Structures are given as structure tokens and as C-alpha cells.
Amino acid sequence: MEVLPEILRRTSVREFLPRQVDPETINRILEAGRLAPSAKNRQPWRFIVITDPGKRVLFERACFGQEHVGNAPVIIACCSTNTEYKMPNGQLSYPIDI
Template identity: 45%
Template sequence: MNAIFERCSVRNFLPKQVEREKIERILRAAFQAPSAHNRQPWEFLVITGREDREAVAAMSPWAKMCASAAAVIACCADLKKGDPDYGKNPAAGAGEDAFWVQDLSAAMENALLQITGEGLGGVWLGWYPDKGRVRSFSEKFALPSHIVPLGLIALGYPAGEARPKDRFDPARVHWESWEA
């Protein structure tokens, strides 16, 4: 699958809209991800408006490119779907021992690969578990309390060429036993 080896983070975008069909295929790819017990605890908020993107860009020092991206997709977990113990133990942080982080991460990677396949560029922006970023985003977009923005993807048509590096390191692959 070439998209895996062609994908790399793209942070510079052309001032050009991304067609809705492309965004829908990116979302379809995200929905195809594996998830624990097939719970599919994801919800996606697609943000294209300039003022909203600029507001998101101001929420993290590492998210400035949202201002110039064509779209930002907030990849959110529904804790009611992703955490079988949601709400049962008020002493535990909601969802902290559940698989939803992995479920959403798989969905995000699928989305990034589809972005590459569409000839677009994108970058994963870490949101959860940074409490400040989660709070700012949740307040701005009025997310219900059981919805957690795990990560954002800024995407658009790439400006310039970003090339992936080969990172394979056989010394870090252990066949059959650690010493091998």
C-alpha cells in the first residue's frame, strides 16, 4: 500500500478548498478502522470556516497551520460508546482505562492515509490528554461532556513538496526473542 510509504506530515497548504467528496472519503476511511469490541466510538467535527480555524490555531502552539488549512477534522471519542464503565465509577477519570484512545488513533491514521491517497496533505495534532486544549476546544464547539477530542487533523492541498524519510531500523525488530 503506497500511501503508507508516501504519507508524511504536511503543514503548509495552498489557499484552495478541498472538495466535499474528498472529505467524505477521508471520513469513510476513518470509519473503517478497527476498534475494540467493534465499538466504533468515534465522532467527527469538520471545521472549514476561517474564523473557527483561526480560533483552533490559537488553542495550541503546535496547531498554527489550522489557520491556513482548508479544513480541520476533530476526531472525537464518545466515552459512552468507548468505555464500558463510563459513569459507573465517579472516582476514576472517565475512560482512562478504556481502549478508546487506540480506537480513535486507528481512525486518525486511516484518515491520514486516505488524505495522502487523495493527493492532499495533512497533519495529526495531539489534543487529548492536554487538559487545556481539550477544555478550550470543547467549550468553543459546545461538545457534550462525554465527547473528548482525541486529536485534530489539519488538511489541505500541499504547498511545496514534503517527502517522507525511511525510518526502518532492523536493530529494533526482535524476531522470536529479544536477543535475536
């Protein structure tokens, strides 16, 4: 696969159909995230799947009222609490592997 054409095709979706996403599709997305490379293979992330409409509204509020977030039928939040990555100046950073 050529990487550049895929990067150029990327879009930001802001409108969603009012239908549920099947669990198999959600599982495939989570599996892709789980298998993504991480610095030193630490895989410091955890995924939270939000489908409940009330919780999606709360998440929308946490995202500074971005309506498209709350309108999505599924929200997958990627979280990390890793604080062991510091730059030489002591500033915390997130581990990125390319």
C-alpha cells in the same frame, strides 16, 4: 498493499494551498475514518469538519497556536468521550485495536 513502504512514505504536511477541498474528497476521508477498526467494534469517535476560517482560527488557538492548523483549508477533528476503558491500575486509556 505492502504496509512498511506506505509507513515510510508518510509525511507531515505543514503548508497548504489556499484553495477549498471538494466535498466528495472530504466525504471519502470521513468514510475511511468511519470504517477504521476499533476495539470491540465500538467505534467511539465522532468527526467534526471545520471549514469556516474564523472557526479554524479558534481551533488553531486550541492547538497552542500551531499556525499550520489554522492555515489548513479543512480541519477534521476526531473526538471521543469514552471513559469506560480503564487499565488494571484504574488509569483511563483509549481503546486501540491492531
